[in-house]
Amino acid sequence: MPEAPRLSLRVLATSDVHMHLLPHDYLTGLPSPRFGLTRTASLIAARRAEASACLLLDNGDFLQGSPMGDIAARPQSGRRSAIHPAIAAMNALGYDAAALGNHDFNYGLRALRQALSRARFPVLAANLRMHQGPARWTLITRRIADQHGARHIVTIGVIGFLPPQTVDWDQDLTGAIACDDIVETARTALPAMRAQGAQIVIALAHSGIGALEPSPRMEHAATALAALPGIDVVIAGHTHEVFPGPHIRAGPGIDPIAGTLAGKPAVMPGFGGSHLGVIDLDLTLAAETGAAPALRIAGYKVRCEAVDPALPGLAEVTRPLMRAHRATRRQLGSRIGRSAVALSSHLTLLGQDAGLRLVCQAQRWHIRQVLKGTRWQDVPILSAAAPFRAGGRGGPDHFTHIPPGPLDLRHISALYAFPNRIAAILLTGSDVAEWLERSASLFARVPAGARDIALLDPDFPAYQFDVIDGLRWQIDLSRPARYRVDGSLADARSRRITGLTFRGRPLAPDASFVLATNTYRLASCGLFSPLVRDRPVLVKSDLLCRDVLRAYIHRRRQVAPSDLPAWRFVAQPGSSALLPTSPMAQPQDVLAHAAECAGETADGFRLIRILL
Template identity: 60%
Template structure:
C-alpha cells in the first residue's frame, strides 16, 4: 500500500511563470508550472497529500501589490486562490508570512480552504493559529481493499520570527521548535495520528538541539514520533550531493536521522515527492519503506490553466503597475559593478529613502536629526 506526499516550500509569491522585474516569462519559477507536475504525480497514485511549507504570501511585485489591495478587494489573496485551486491539504506558516502584519495574515487566510499551521506560535490577542491537523486517506492494497490511515501534520517556524518583525513582538511569542514538538507529538498521537509529518519552515541544521535554534529540521527528525520531515526556509534542495558526509544525513536516499525528508527549493523550482509504503500489521497500516526526492520542474513544463486562470487579473494588474513611469533618469542605472564601487542605482534608492524619511519628519520633534540611508545590491 502506498501514500505519496507532495510538497512545495518558500513560494514567495512566484505564482505565475513570469519574471516581473525583467518582464519576461520564467522557465525556472512559478507555481502555475509546478502545478502541472503536481497533477501528473498525483495521477500516478491512489492516495496522496499536498502540503506547503510556508512563506507563500510574501515576495515579489505581485506580493507587494496584493498586500496593498487586500483590504479593498472582494476576492481571495492570489496565493490563496492558487493554492485553493490545487486543493492543498495543509500549509505551515513561515516567518515571511508575517511581514505585512497579523491583520493582513488573518484576512488572507480567511479564504483558505486548508489549515495554516504554527505549533510553536502563541498570540497575545485573538485565537492562535492551529498547531496541527489530521488528514484521512484510504490506502489501497493489491486486491483493491481499502485501509484507513490518519495522518497528523504539524507546522513549525523559526523562533526568531518575533525578532525579525519587531512590530510583532508585543503581539506574539515564538517558542523553541524542539521543545514544542516534544509536547505536541504525544498529543497528536493521542488524537489518532498514525503517521506524523512535520512541516518544518526551518533549515536542516545539526542533529543536536540547541535552545531556539533556527535550523532545526534534522533535530526534529531525531525526535521519536516524527515520521516525515518537510524542510525549508533556506531555499535549498534536499536530497542532493551538497549534503554528502554530514552526520545524520543520507543525501542519496533523502533521509534525516533515518526519516524520509525533502526540501523543495523555492518559488516552485522543485516539487518534493515522498513515497511511503505500508504493510498491514494486526489489521493496521505500518510504515515499511520510504523514498524521497526533490524533483526539478522541467523548463518545458506547461502552464496549468487551473492555477493560472484565477491569477490573471492580479497578473495583469502587476504588469500595469510595473509599466507605470515614475520619472526619468539622465544617468544609466544598473547594479553590475556595485561590489567594486559606487552604483548609480543604489544611490538613487538611498536618495529616495532619505527624501521620504526627511519629508515624514518635517514639523516633528526629530526633524533636526540627520538621516542616514543604506541599501544593499541584492
C-alpha cells in the same frame, strides 16, 4: 502468520513559493523560465496520477515575494474583498494542508487573516501563539488499498512550524504574537497528536537544515526536529535550497544522497515553484493490542524534481489568477520618474551598484526630513542598504538591470524587493566600523598568493551585506572573517575593515552618527543584533522603504546616482578570487580592480576573476 498489509502513500511538497504563481517576472516584464506554481501544478498533476494515495502539502512563505503579493495586500488595491491569488491557486490545486512561513506575516496580521479566510485547506503553525491563530496540526484520513486490494483507513498527522525569530523580524508584530522553540514545541505536541489517532506524523518545518543537536530557539531546526521520536517525515524550507541534492553538504544526521535527516525521509523543494518534493512511502500496518493499528515506514524513496521550463501551466490553476495578473502588470506600469544612468546589481558585491546608492540616498533624504527640528537634526546621517537581487540561490537571472530612461513602479520593486519599513538608529563611529565588519564576513578568506579562491561564502546571503553610504573603506581578504552569518564571533582578533574615513578623515570611534536603515535590522536576533541592542532608535516608521524610494524619485523627477565604489579590496599581488555574477556582466566594467573572464559555472553564472 499472515503477511502484514502493505500500503503506499505519496507525499508531494512545495515550499517558499513567494507569490511566484505564474511563470512571469514582474520586475523585468518578461516570461520567467525558472519559476511559477502553475507550471509546478502540471508536474503535481502528473505525479498525483501515478499514485493510488497522495498528499499535497506546502511549507510556507506563499503570500509574499513578488509584486502580485504586494498589491494583493494593500487595502487600496481593491483586492482585499477578493480571494487572495495565492489562496485561489492553492485551492484550485487541492492542497491538503500548508504551514505558515515567516514572510507570510510581512503585511501584518489583518492582511494575513484576510488572505487565509478563504483557504479550503488547514493552515498550520504549532509553535505560534496568536489570538485567533491557525491550527497547530491537522489529521488527514485516507482509504488506501493494500497489496491484496483490501482497503484500510489510515490517519496522517501533519504539524507545522515556523522560525521562532518571526516576531523579531517583523517588529510591528511584537506583543501580537509569540513564537516558541520548534523542537520543544514538537516534544509537547507529538504525544497529543498520537493520542488523537495520528498513525504517522509529517512535519512541515519552515526551517533550514541545521545541526542535529538542538539549541534554544534555533532557526534551522529541521535536522534536530527529525531526530525526535514520533516524527516520521520532514518537509524543510526557508533557506530556498534543494534537498536531496549536491548543494547541501553531508553532516551529522544529514544525508543529501539518500534524502534523509536523522534517518527520516525529508525534502526541501527549492523556491518559487522551481522544484517539487516527492516522497514515496512504503507502509506496513500491524495490529496493536488495545490501540489503533500501528502504521510503520518499511521503506521510502525521496527525490526533489526540477520543474521543466517547457512544461505548460495547468489551466485550472492559471485561470483564477489572470485578473490579479493583469491588475499587477497595470499598476507596475505607473511612471515614477527617470534615471540618467543604468541601475545594475551585477557588480554589487564589488561595491558597484548605482541602484543601491539610490536607495541609500532616498533613505537619508527621508530621515533628514523626519529629524528636522529635533535635537538630532545636526548629527551626520549615514545610510545603509543591502542588495536583494545578487544571484545566490536565486540563480543567474536574480540580478537587477534597469537601463537609463523611464522608471516605473516595477523598477521600484526591483530595487527594493522586500516590504521593510524605514528606521533610523543612533550609533558611534566604532559601532559603524563593526557594522561594516559584520558585512565583510560575506567574503571568503584569500591567503596571500592564493589563486582563484571562491570570493563569496555560500552560506552568507547577500541581503546581509550592508553597504554604508557616506564612508570610504577597504576590505582585507587576507584576514579571516570576524563574524559568522548568525552574528557570533568567528575570530575576535581579526579585523578586515581598514582605512575607514568620513569626509576624507579617519572615522572617530566616539563620533555620533544617525544610521538610516530598516526595521528588519532592528531585530533582536541575527547578524546586526548586538549593534542595535540598547542603541537609541530615532525613527521607527510604518512607511515602507520602497515607498520612500518612490517618493524620492518622484520629487526629483530624474536621478543619476554614481556607481563608483565606496570601498575596494586591499591589494594582494599574486592573489585572485572568483565572483559568480550575471551572464550580462563584463570584466571591463569592474572599476576598482583588474578583472578578466574565467568561464561559467554549471548553473549558468558568469565567473569573473578579480586580480587582487
